[in-house]
Each structure stands twice: as C-alpha cells, then as structure tokens.
Amino acid sequence: MNEKKSKIKFNPWDVEGEVNYDKLVKEFGVEPLKNLPKVFMENVLFRRKVVFAHRDIQRILLAARDKKPFVLMTGLMPTGKFHIGHMILAQQFPFWQKLGAKLYIAVADIEAYNARGQSLEESRKIAVEQYILNYIALGLKPKNLDIYFQSNRSSNAEKSNAYYRLQNLFARYSTFNEFKAVYGEITPGKMISALLQASDMYHPQLKEFEGQVPTLIPVGIDQDPHIRIARDMANRIKDFKFTPISSTYNLFIPGLGRGKMSASNPSSYIAMTDSPKEVERKIKKYAFSGGQPTVEEHRKKGGNPDIDVSFQYLKMFFEPDDKKLKKLEEDYKSGKLLTGELKQYTIDKISQFLEKHQKNREKAKKMLDKFLVN
Numbered sequence: 521m522n523e524k525k526s527k528i529k530f531n532p533w534d535v536e537g538e539v540n541y542d543k544l545v546k547e548f549g550v551e552p553l554k555n556l557p558k559v560f561m562e563n564v565l566f567r568r569k570v571v572f573a574h575r576d577i578q579r580i581l582l583a584a585r586d587k588k589p590f591v592l593m594t595g596l597m598p599t600g601k602f603h604i605g606h607m608i609l610a611q612q613f614p615f616w617q618k619l620g621a622k623l624y625i626a627v628a629d630i631e632a633y634n635a636r637g638q639s640l641e642e643s644r645k646i647a648v649e650q651y652i653l654n655y656i657a658l659g660l661k662p663k664n665l666d667i668y669f670q671s672n673r674s675s676n677a678e679k680s681n682a683y684y685r686l687q688n689l690f691a692r693y694s695t696f697n698e699f700k701a702v703y704g705e706i707t708p709g710k711m712i713s714a715l716l717q718a719s720d721m722y723h724p725q726l727k728e729f730e731g732q733v734p735t736l737i738p739v740g741i742d743q744d745p746h747i748r749i750a751r752d753m754a755n756r757i758k759d760f761k762f763t764p765i766s767s768t769y770n771l772f773i774p775g776l777g778r779g780k781m782s783a784s785n786p787s788s789y790i791a792m793t794d795s796p797k798e799v800e801r802k803i804k805k806y807a808f809s810g811g812q813p814t815v816e817e818h819r820k821k822g823g824n825p826d827i828d829v830s831f832q833y834l835k836m837f838f839e840p841d842d843k844k845l846k847k848l849e850e851d852y853k854s855g856k857l858l859t860g861e862l863k864q865y866t867i868d869k870i871s872q873f874l875e876k877h878q879k880n881r882e883k884a885k886k887m888l889d890k891f892l893v894n
Contacts, residue, residue, distance in 0.1 A: 600783020
C-alpha cells in the first residue's frame, strides 16, 4: 500500500499514478457539476462529465442566462506539438463564445522562458503554428477575443502597465509559507509564475479591460492550486474590488500508454497533424487495451472500457452518438467486440476527424491576422 502511494505525484507541474477524482473533489473543496442548463447537454464534454466539477459556476450561468458580460480566461504553454489532449480546452472555447463570453487567452512565453529556457521568439512561433491555428480550426471566433503574450501584454501602454502592476501588487498579499502549503515544493521561479498567472486570471476585471465581471477559468484539476492561491490574494488586495474567479475542472486525457500525455514523447499522443497511417500505427502499437490476452479469454470474460484508451478517446471526443457509444461499451464488456475491432473503429473515427480538421487548419492560416490583434 505504501509502495503504491509513493508512486503517486499530483501537483500543477507533475502528475503520476492513478487519480482519485472523488478524493480530489473533497480535498480541494470543489463541487460536482450537475443541474446544468439544457444547452450544456448538447456538448459532449459536459454531457459525459468529462468536465465534471466546478467552483462558483453559478455566477457564470446567471451572466450567460441574463446576457450580461462575462469572461473566459485561459492560457497555453507554447511548447511541443498540439495534440488531442489539448482539445479538451480548445473545444470549450467556441461553446462559451456562443454563450456570450469574451475570451482572454494568455500565451505563457515568460513561463516557458523561465521554466524551459525557451526563447520568446520560439515561443511565439510554436504558439501561432501549433496552438492558435488549431484553435481557429476547432471553431474559435475572432469576435470578443483577446490573445496576448505574457512578455508583451498590449501595445496600449495603459493596459500593459495595469497588467504588470497587478502582478507586483499581488506579491504583497501572499507569503512563502502559503505558497509552500498550496504547492508543496516551491522555488522563486514557481512563485513568480504563480503571481503572473494570478494577474492573468484577474486582470480582465481591471477598469482598463472589462471592469468587474464574472470570470471563468477552465482547467484540469491538477491546476486548482493556482486557482486557490489567486482567489486568496484577490480577496485580500485592498487596491481593487474583484469578483472571485469561477472555475471548471476536466478529467485527464490518458496518453496512448495510459500514462500522461507528454509533448516530449510522440508515442504518448495523437497530434492534430498526424496522417491516417500515423494514427493507425500509434493506436495499434501504443494504445493501452482493456481487453484480455487472447481472443478466447476475451470472448468469455469481455473487456474493460474504463481502462481502454481507444474507448476513452471515443467517449471524450470522437463518438458523439450516445447510443452508438453505449453499444460499443456493452459489446466490449460482453466480449462480442474484440480489442482489434475497437481499435480499428477508433482509428477510422480519429482519421475522419483529422482529415476535416487539417483542411480547416489550412484555411485558418489565411485568417491569422484577425486573431492576433493586440
């Protein structure tokens, strides 16, 4: 038991081992998502509880219902290839835009510089070619959108100064011990990163931007420490009156080997630029199976879709038909559907999706100027 516990790591920078979501919901003080408006059931991520928990989402739902201003704020780390794991956030962008949100998307090039030693120029190239183009191809609209780089917040000096000033003011309302309690191991670089992220989360509410409006941050639950410490600092700061940020939390997307997807390990993910042959090779070679060792055993005992990576990808992204997904699940559990058949079905669905997406990505290249206005 102790050996198993020692293999579990869980913090904003490192996740290893099995994740107990029920335990995290209680430990972090978030709430399960339930009783959402009907429009949310039209979205696979909410309907299938891939986005499963929240903190203070009610004020966001009220703003959307009453057609009042609200903000969705998120960020991207401009390192590595954009893969299907990144879609879990990107597919929420057009959904929230349709509900009336203004989107703020921060490119964390300062964090990439400090944590990875990556130049600002390289970060910009990756952000545009790997992330922003894919966001556009997935439905992001230029209206009510602010994409910015941490190293160069705005060409408007008043806005830029307000953003960096907030970061420095936040530093007064936190202590080293609090950072250590929230993050565990802490370094000056991580503290600076957390302060800048807090400014990212709250600066849309400054008068130079939107003013005091409800703000939603969608994240994986491993990122909740950033949310908590930002909320604590914003609650204490005397210079401004902020509405506490709201947040939603999504499940982790398993890597092909069922571990964490890593941009540094191409065999752990499907990239949005992968060819059908590459998708087939990766799924057949690397996708963790919930099936039995032999066909005979599988026919007799059936498979486990809860640990089967191919089934999880279908559930989270690639099979929108609930009845079809249920049939696949039942057939796999009964042994009627073999692992190889499930993998081939998944290969076909992903390849069809990527063929359309890659065409949209080419179209997006002609639209970039509309999105990079700062």
